[in-house]
Amino acid sequence: MSGVAGMTTPRREGPLKLALPRGALWDDTLEALDRAGIETATMRGDSRSLIFDGGGVQLVTMRPSDVPTYVEAGAADLGITGKDVLLEQHDRAVYELLDLGYGECRMVLAGRRGDESLGESERRLGAMRIATKYPRVAERHFEQTGRQAEVIEVKGSVELAPLIGLADGIVDLVATGRTLEENDLEVREEIARSTARLVANRVAHKLRATELDELSARLREASEASR
Amino acid sequence: MIHPIPPGTRDVLPDEKRELRRLEAALCQVFDAHGYGEVATPTIEYDEVLARGDGRHAGAAYRFFDERGDLLALRSDMTIPIARLAANRFAAEDGPLRFFYCSTAYRAVRPQRGQMREFTQAGVELIGVPAPEGTAEVIGVLGEALDAVGLERAVIGLGDADLYRQLLAELGIDEAARSSLIERLAAHDLVGLESELAELGAVSDKDIETLLRLSQLRGPPEVLAQAHDLGGQAVERATSRIQATWEAIADTPVAERVQIDLGLLRDLGYYSGAIVEVYDPAVGHILGGGGRYDSLLARFGRDLPAAGFALYLERLHVAQAEEEKAGSGRQPTGETG
Numbered sequence: 001m002s003g004v005a006g007m008t009t010p011r012r013e014g015p016l017k018l019a020l021p022r023g024a025l026w027d028d029t030l031e032a033l034d035r036a037g038i039e040t041a042t043m044r045g046d047s048r049s050l051i052f053d054g055g056g057v058q059l060v061t062m063r064p065s066d067v068p069t070y071v072e073a074g075a076a077d078l079g080i081t082g083k084d085v086l087l088e089q090h091d092r093a094v095y096e097l098l099d100l101g102y103g104e105c106r107m108v109l110a111g112r113r114g115d116e117s118l119g120e121s122e123r124r125l126g127a128m129r130i131a132t133k134y135p136r137v138a139e140r141h142f143e144q145t146g147r148q149a150e151v152i153e154v155k156g157s158v159e160l161a162p163l164i165g166l167a168d169g170i171v172d173l174v175a176t177g178r179t180l181e182e183n184d185l186e187v188r189e190e191i192a193r194s195t196a197r198l199v200a201n202r203v204a205h206k207l208r209a210t211e212l213d214e215l216s217a218r219l220r221e222a223s224e225a226s227r
Numbered sequence: 228m229i230h231p232i233p234p235g236t237r238d239v240l241p242d243e244k245r246e247l248r249r250l251e252a253a254l255c256q257v258f259d260a261h262g263y264g265e266v267a268t269p270t271i272e273y274d275e276v277l278a279r280g281d282g283r284h285a286g287a288a289y290r291f292f293d294e295r296g297d298l299l300a301l302r303s304d305m306t307i308p309i310a311r312l313a314a315n316r317f318a319a320e321d322g323p324l325r326f327f328y329c330s331t332a333y334r335a336v337r338p339q340r341g342q343m344r345e346f347t348q349a350g351v352e353l354i355g356v357p358a359p360e361g362t363a364e365v366i367g368v369l370g371e372a373l374d375a376v377g378l379e380r381a382v383i384g385l386g387d388a389d390l391y392r393q394l395l396a397e398l399g400i401d402e403a404a405r406s407s408l409i410e411r412l413a414a415h416d417l418v419g420l421e422s423e424l425a426e427l428g429a430v431s432d433k434d435i436e437t438l439l440r441l442s443q444l445r446g447p448p449e450v451l452a453q454a455h456d457l458g459g460q461a462v463e464r465a466t467s468r469i470q471a472t473w474e475a476i477a478d479t480p481v482a483e484r485v486q487i488d489l490g491l492l493r494d495l496g497y498y499s500g501a502i503v504e505v506y507d508p509a510v511g512h513i514l515g516g517g518g519r520y521d522s523l524l525a526r527f528g529r530d531l532p533a534a535g536f537a538l539y540l541e542r543l544h545v546a547q548a549e550e551e552k553a554g555s556g557r558q559p560t561g562e563t564g
Contacts, residue, residue, distance in 0.1 A: 013508060073340070074511015083418075091337055095415035197418060202513065203506045205415070206384055206488065209445050 016204070016211055018057050019071055019079035021064035024175075025196050028102040029080055032196075033059075035222035036215075057215065068092040068199065077204035077212065083194035084173050088134045095205050097216050098198035100223045107137060109189040110180055111169040112162050118169045118188065122147060131161030132171040141171065141191045159183040235336065235344025243544075247347075250544055251329050253375040254349045258327035261368050263351050266326045268308035274298040279526050280307030281496045288335035288344075301333040306497070306520065306535060309352045314527035322355020322531060329540070341512055341542040350517065350537030354524065357532040358468065362501045362519055363475035365534045369503070369517070370481030376543055378550065381507040381514065383484050384445070386491025387469050388498035388518060393461035394441075398434050400427065412442055413492040444489040448473055454489050465489075472501050497523045503536060509549035514542050 020029055020043075030040045039055035052059040060076055065088070067081035072092045079094070082103055086096065109130070111118045121128045127148040132138045135153045142149040152167055154160075159179060161167040173194065174180060174187065198219055205212060232238070239247065255265065277287050277300050287300040302308050305328045313324055329349040336342050351368055353361050366383060373381045391412055395405045404427055411420040417439060424435045437457045444450045451473070455466045469487060476482050493502045493516055502518030517536025524531040 072511065093414075096418050097415075099418045200415075201511050202415070203508070203511050206445060206486065206504075206506050207382055207508050213443065 013208075015056055015058045016078060016208065016215060017060055017076045018054070018215075019060050019062055019067045019076035019081075021067055021079075021081050021196075022061050023064055025064060025080070025082060025103045029196065032080075032100055032102065032219065032222055032226070035225060036218040038218075065089070068094055071199050071201050074201045074203055077201050077208060078215065079199050080196055081199065082173075083192070083197050084134065084137075086197060086199070087137050087192060087194070090136070093202060094199040095202060096197055096199050097205075098220055098223070100196040100198060100219065101227055102223070103194070103196040105173050105175040105194050106187075107134065107171065107191040107194060108174050108187045109141070109169055109171050109191060110174070110185045111188050113184050113186045115162075117162075121168045128169060129167040130169055130171055131158050131167035133158060134171055134173075137191065138171040159185060233344070235338040237343060246547075247540060247544055250376055250540060250547070251347075251349060254372050254538070254540075255327070255329060257368065257372045257375045258349075258351055261325070261351075261364075261371075263325040263327040263353075263368075266309065266312060266328055267330060268302070268305070268312055268328075270301060270331065271299045272302055272308060272311070274300040276311055277302065277307055280310055280523060287333075289333050303334050304332050304537060305330055305348055305350065306352065306523070306537070309535075310520075310523050310527050310533070313352075313354050313531075314524060314529045318529070320355075323361075324354040325351070326354075327351045341510070341539070341545045343541065347540035348515075348537040349540050350515070350535055352533060352535035354533045355531045356534070357521070358500055358519055358534075359471040359475040361532060361534045362472045363479075365517065365536060366472075366476055366485070366503060367479055367481050369505070369515075369536050369538075370479075370484055372538065373484065373505070376547060378507050378514075378543070378546055380509070380550070381484065381505055381546070382486050383481070384486050384488040384491050384504040384506065385469060385472060386488045386502050386504075387465040388493060388500060388502045389468075390441075390461060390465035390489065391438075391492065393464065394438070394459060397459055397461045398430055400430065409492070412438075412490075415442070415490065417442070442490040445486060445491075448477075448487055450487050450489065468500055493518060501534070505536075505538065507546040507550065509553050510542070510546045512542060514546055515539055 033040050038057055043052050043059060050061050064081045065085050067079040068085060068089045070076040071079040071094045084107055118128050127150045129150045129152060130138050131152045131154050133154065135151045138151045158170045158172045162169055163183060180186065198216060200212060274290055287303045289301040291299055293299055309326055317324055329347065331345055331347050333345055336344060338344060351365060353365050369383060391409055395408055408420065408423060411423060421435060421439060424430050441454060441457055444454050451466050451470055454462055476485065491502055491504060497520045498518045499521050500519040504516040505514040507514055515536060515538035519534045521532045524533055
């Protein structure tokens with residue numbers, strides 16, 4: 001007797017939907033998909049389309065920070081996004097299946113070079129002021145290390161904040177460290193390391209197990225081959 | 228002027244309420260036909276009573292004081308209140324006791340579609356019937372409930388709540404590390420799980436591989452044999468428990484809905500042995516779940532085996548609507564079978 005009717009008969013849902021991050025992870029993601037045998041040629045043009053046919057997989061492109069939202073709701077079955085995004089949205093219920101290895105960067109606390117205002121604010125004013133695009137990661141970090149911080153959320157270039165006095169320091173993502181250097185900032189603490197991750201919707205992971213495992217295995221092989 | 232209501236709560240207007248009522252009636256009719264009797268318990272209970280049921284007390288999120296200064300809490304599910312009810316009101320009966328309910332419960336979740344802070348659960352509790360018969364009966368009722376609301380494609384995942392606790396102990400991992408690993412497993416954070424296991428140092432690469440593979444084993448009953456081949460006493464015990472449950476339902480209509488899932492973990496602290504979860508391909512969230520909680524009644528002074536499940540009424544409603552959109556659903560008829 002077969003276990004699940006849907007596993008032996010073709011499903012009505014069509015191909016798996018894979019959410020892909022536009023932005024910093026984009027080029028490496030396309031390469032990873034190529035190596036996994038997924039069709040990416042149509043995505044490489046300057047098409048304004050958001051949805052592409054990957055040959056057996058439907059590819060949906062979006063901001064990296066939207067990937068967990070689409071995957072949690074099941075609008076996409078799988079997604080690729082940075083661990084930094086998953087850390088910031090840690091209450092999103094998605095399954096984290098695979099470390100894809102690329103897009104390596106660090107989440108750090110940085111301050112102005114040779115400037116003591118981080119420590120001084122904490123000592124004299126009871127809290128340091130931190131500007132960040134990752135308010136929840138920042139709050140958690142200071143909470144876990146027993147310090148008080150006033151976390152200020154900004155959307156654009158975070159480096160600006162300490163330079164003109166909005167904050168004493170920043171919590172941000174650093175890949176090469178060049179942006180920090182050019183703005184006269186230096187790393188004070190490392191909070192977490194981040195790479196691209198493959199995430200899955202909880203229900204799709206259960207109900208489309210065979211297809212999903214197969215795609216995940218191809219991506220795993222592709223990422224191992226490139227290391 | 229708009230007068231706000233708290234986040235995660237909502238008003239229900241006649242069109243929606245009519246459909247919810249119909250859904251509820253279809254479920255209640257199934258439960259009733261199987262000899263389950265409806266019960267209601269207070270929405271508020273003493274906090275210490277709810278905490279007695281779930282040691283980790285993950286559930287109750289809303290607490291407040293009454294006029295005497297006693298700490299009260301809003302129930303986060305119906306299983307603990309019904310365990311209390313059975314211990315209080317049926318102190319001399321060994322069962323079997325069969326109860327069903329359709330009641331609101333409260334959790335501090337992030338509000339989104341089908342997930343509110345105040346929500347309705349419809350479910351059953353079967354007290355006094357051990358595994359595997361009791362589990363099989365409950366899964367059978369669950370299958371009929373899904374039939375009755377027209378979710379023909381819904382799937383029931385069947386796993387074992389004790390598997391990982393026992394397996395991690397068998398691998399010699401200490402208590403503190405165990406609970407963190409269990410959380411990783413429950414969240415299916417495979418990347419974090421692998422690195423945390425590697426950091427422990429004491430676990431061999433082969434055992435790490437076994438754990439990762441085990442958590443990914445889901446599908447037809449054949450996966451039990453694959454799990455068994457991974458070896459170890461904890462796996463052996465868990466697979467034979469799941470096998471016994473499977474054999475008890477294999478020849479019944481619900482069997483074709485059931486998927487074996489060695490990666491299943493429920494986040495409520497009182498489960499032991501068989502656990503189930505309900506999915507529908509049209510929606511991305513879980514429709515309900517349940518399982519055995521053979522030690523829960525003992526915490527209230529009655530050492531009786533028990534099992535049950537709860538379906539989230541509003542999520543079932545969303546699933547019905549999505550299935551209709553997908554062209555494969557049908558209106559709930561209110562008829563069983």
